[in-house]
Amino acid sequence: MLRIDRRLLQNVDWSLLAAAFVLFGMxxxxxxxxxxxxxxxGVAWRQAAWFGVGMLxxxxxxxxxxxxxxxxxxxxxxxxxxGLGLVFVFGRSVSGARRWIALGPMSVQPSEIFKIxxxxxxxxxxxxxxxxxxxxxxxVLALPVLxxxxxxxxxxxxxxxxxxxxxxxxxxxxxxxxxxxxxxGLGAAGLAALPxxxxxxxxxxxxxxxxxxxxxxxxxxxxYNAIQAKIAIGSGQLLGKGVAGxxxxxxxxLPERHTDFIFAVFAETWGFVGCLVLLMCYVLLLLRxxxxxxxxREPVGRLVALGATSLLAAQVLINVGMVxxxxxxxxxxxxxxxxxxxxxxxxxxxxxxxxxxxxxxxx
Numbered sequence: 001m002l003r004i005d006r007r008l009l010q011n012v013d014w015s016l017l018a019a020a021f022v023l024f025g026m027x028x029x030x031x032x033x034x035x036x037x038x039x040x041x042g043v044a045w046r047q048a049a050w051f052g053v054g055m056l057x058x059x060x061x062x063x064x065x066x067x068x069x070x071x072x073x074x075x076x077x078x079x080x081x082x083g084l085g086l087v088f089v090f091g092r093s094v095s096g097a098r099r100w101i102a103l104g105p106m107s108v109q110p111s112e113i114f115k116i117x118x119x120x121x122x123x124x125x126x127x128x129x130x131x132x133x134x135x136x137x138x139x140v141l142a143l144p145v146l147x148x149x150x151x152x153x154x155x156x157x158x159x160x161x162x163x164x165x166x167x168x169x170x171x172x173x174x175x176x177x178x179x180x181x182x183x184x185g186l187g188a189a190g191l192a193a194l195p196x197x198x199x200x201x202x203x204x205x206x207x208x209x210x211x212x213x214x215x216x217x218x219x220x221x222x223x224y225n226a227i228q229a230k231i232a233i234g235s236g237q238l239l240g241k242g243v244a245g246x247x248x249x250x251x252x253x254l255p256e257r258h259t260d261f262i263f264a265v266f267a268e269t270w271g272f273v274g275c276l277v278l279l280m281c282y283v284l285l286l287l288r289x290x291x292x293x294x295x296x297r298e299p300v301g302r303l304v305a306l307g308a309t310s311l312l313a314a315q316v317l318i319n320v321g322m323v324x325x326x327x328x329x330x331x332x333x334x335x336x337x338x339x340x341x342x343x344x345x346x347x348x349x350x351x352x353x354x355x356x357x358x359x360x361x362x363x
Contacts, residue, residue: 011359012062013292019285020351023336024051024344026278030266031339033243034250034258043258043339050341054348061352062359066304069356073117073124077145080117083110084152091156099156109342111153111161115168116349119307121145122169126176127300134177139186142169159205160330164314171310175293175303212328228254229264229323240271258339260331263323278337279320286313292358301357308350 032044061069069076083101087110091098100107125131125145131138146169153162170183198206207222217223232248235241248254249265257265267275289309296302312335319334321327333340335347 009359011361013288013355013358016285016288016292016351016354016358019281019288020336020348023278023281023285026266026281027262027337027339030262030269030337031258033246033269034265046341047339047344050344051348053341054345057345058348058352058355061349062355064356065360066353066356067300069120069353070124070127070300070304073120076117077121080110080114081149081152084114084149086110087156097156097158099158106341109340111156111158112340112342112346113349114149114153115161115164115311115346116308116353118145118149118165119168119172119304119311119350119353122172123300123303123307126172127303134173135179136182138173138176138178139182142173145169157202157205158331160318160332163330164311164318164332167314168307168311172303172307175306176299208329212325215325225255225261226322226325226329229261230325232261232264232268233324236268236271236274238272240267240269240274243269259333260319260329260338261323262338263320263334266337282316286316289313289354292354292361296357296361301361305354305357308353311350312347 028044028048031047034043087098087101091101092107094100099109099111101110122142122145125142126134126138131141146165150162150165153165173183174180201209204222207218211217211223211226215223215226219227228248232246232254235248241247244250246265246269248268249257254261254264263275263278266278270277286309289305289312293302293305293309296305315332315335318327318330318332319338322329322332333343336344
């Protein structure tokens with residue numbers, strides 16, 4: 001049975017939780033007014049159920065000492081890899097992607113949950129005695145920790161989730177004290193390998209990059225999603241078109257409107273002012289996360305908070321960037337807004353790690 005010291009409850013970051021609840025409230029309002037396939041408005045109820053499960057996970061992680069979680073990271077990491085491998089055995093395919101495992105009436109996406117496992121494992125690695133001092137040896141040890149899950153997730157295929165692991169690891173290495181020159185050299189090597197990466201990309205992934213470079217390359221095909229998203233955002237103007245007037249969203253001109261492109265739906269409905277409120281909630285959430293990292297008294301807590309916050313920040317930046325046309329389209333949901341049980345669960349687990357650090361930094 002989980003027990004929380006009453007003294008720890010005095011240090012709960014309520015502003016962090018408030019921002020998360022406001023974001024989820026916006027998500028429910030948006031989803032409730034979308035008729036998605038045969039489910040109709042039921043996606044909002046399912047999302048609320050997953051939020052309840054996620055809150056239980058948040059409380060569980062917040063009640064555990066983050067240092068114990070980091071010590072158990074290798075075992076958690078291996079379990080996460082096992083989940084990624086089981087997708088190829090028991091997973092079900094949707095739109096050509098094999099990412100989900102059915103558990104009774106629910107489907108779980110192991111790659112989403114693995115992001116939390118990866119944060120803990122990366123923190124364990126950069127703080128272990130074998131990786132000290134942080135330098136070339138640390139980098140050599142970190143590369144296989146990144147490469148194995150990266151390859152498994154790409155194989156599903158889930159390019160967006162795989163790419164998310166890279167900035168999280170880079171941020172943690174910098175936070176642990178690695179010299180930027182060393183990471184710069186690795187980045188230069190990565191750029192040099194881009195032509196080889198192009199050869200291993202699937203045809204639709206290459207097409208997304210070409211559409212990013214030429215937005216009107218195939219307006220009725222590969223560029224359709226990006227064009228419709230921009231139309232939806234632009235049509236919202238200052239105050240939005242309201243629920244009844246959001247024709248791009250309600251009439252299904254915008255594909256994947258309840259998942260990856262929910263920001264465009266929200267922009268069409270509530271306009272620039274609504275988007276400003278939404279983004280300010282994310283800014284508050286991320287600022288609280290980085291503040292928890294900065295105020296932590298020991299390296300492990302600082303890196304756990306930094307990893308969890310950078311994971312959320314990367315998802316927000318990439319999702320908003322792709323919907324507005326500033327980045328190529330990749331399959332990354334908007335945390336606490338997009339429909340998806342596993343994504344919601346992973347986001348709340350990340351907040352649970354932040355609360356675990358915050359509640360114990362005054363001990």
